[in-house]
């Protein structure tokens with residue numbers, strides 16, 4: 001029996017460790033028909049890049065998952081264009097409007113605050129001998145940073161996290177049941193109402209936050225419509241939240257499971273080395289496994305045919321393990337060259353938050369190395385990490401560590 005017979009995004013073995021399956025896909029079936037998603041899975045680096053580089057051939061609009069239009073089964077309002085679900089020219093306009101909030105200079109200015117937040121959380125977490133790393137640092141740091149950026153009240157951060165978790169968790173359930181769970185619909189409505197309320201307040205009385213920037217027009221740059229602001233704030237909440245959380249969790253798992261590399265970092269706990277660990281974790285165990293697109297015409301890929309209208313999954317995490325691109329890809333090696341990694345996507349939709357993640361993760365790792373340089377799995381941490389049944393967004397639900 002081949003691993004291909006059991007490859008499925010709902011299979012717990014695949015969720016636990018997808019990499020052997022990806023190797024088999026790349027070698028034996030680089031264009032693989034996945035019945036449960038009704039989609040073609042594309043696993044080689046070259047093909048993944050080709051898809052993401054060609055938005056005219058592979059659209060982000062009207063993608064079907066298991067035959068159903070994703071926008072109709074999502075708890076979000078699918079009728080509003082946002083960055084992720086649009087193509088040029090709509091995407092070009094939206095990206096132009098919001099990218100000013102993510103200019104490298106603006107992000108660099110956030111460093112002292114990120115450091116302060118990270119220090120506070122790490123000091124509190126490591127005051128105990130054993131702790132849940134996800135709960136103590138990996139979750140609260142990104143959610144606090146993005147909340148402050150957006151300008152939402154500190155007291156609502158827990159709601160923020162709950163809304164975001166609920167939406168993420170709804171993905172797998174929607175796939176199983178064909179419709180989103182009621183709870184996710186309720187939470188999404190709550191989140192959307194809250195964002196609209198904030199946007200309205202900022203329109204009347206702007207502050208220095210991101211929502212104020214988006215609701216105002218300046219220097220001839222038009223403002224987003226209220227619906228667009230709402231949709232963008234929700235995208236940021238989710239994109240800026242779970243992903244960096246997962247990256248931090250996956251970094252710690254990778255370091256503890258690779259003692260030689262952890263020792264390398266201990267001998268050399270600089271900001272640059274921490275940035276290398278973060279980049280290599282992005283490659284080695286990507287927080288985002290794959291991206292979906294719709295073929296706009298019949299296309300040939302990997303020697304096979306993809307008919308017009310069908311869904312393709314560009315498997316980023318598999319591209320990151322393609323030996324044609326990265327030598328010895330199954331080895332976690334922070335000293336390697338990671339240029340060209342696919343974890344932030346590629347082309348026009350390349351992650352807008354990449355500079356923020358590239359600030360947050362190394363800052364947090366460096367401080368952690370100073371406070372608690374010898375972490376190991378606590379006895380209550382099961383050997384098998386709980387990924388919460390989620391294939392596409394990969395990171396531990398909880399991660400119990402102890403100071404050695």
Ligand code: HEM
Nearest residue numbers: 083084239240243244247287343344345349351352353357
């Ligand atoms: C480890 C951290 C992160 C990873 C792995 C990640 C991954 C990605 C990927 C793969 C895409 C491409 C989506 C597509 O092509 O359809 C993307 C887009 C995006 N990301 Fe991130 N992301 C991360 C962190 C963040 C953060 C911190 C923010 C914001 C604060 C953010 C905001 C966005 C936005 C707004 C887009 C849409 C860009 C567009 O469509 O033009 N991301 N991200």
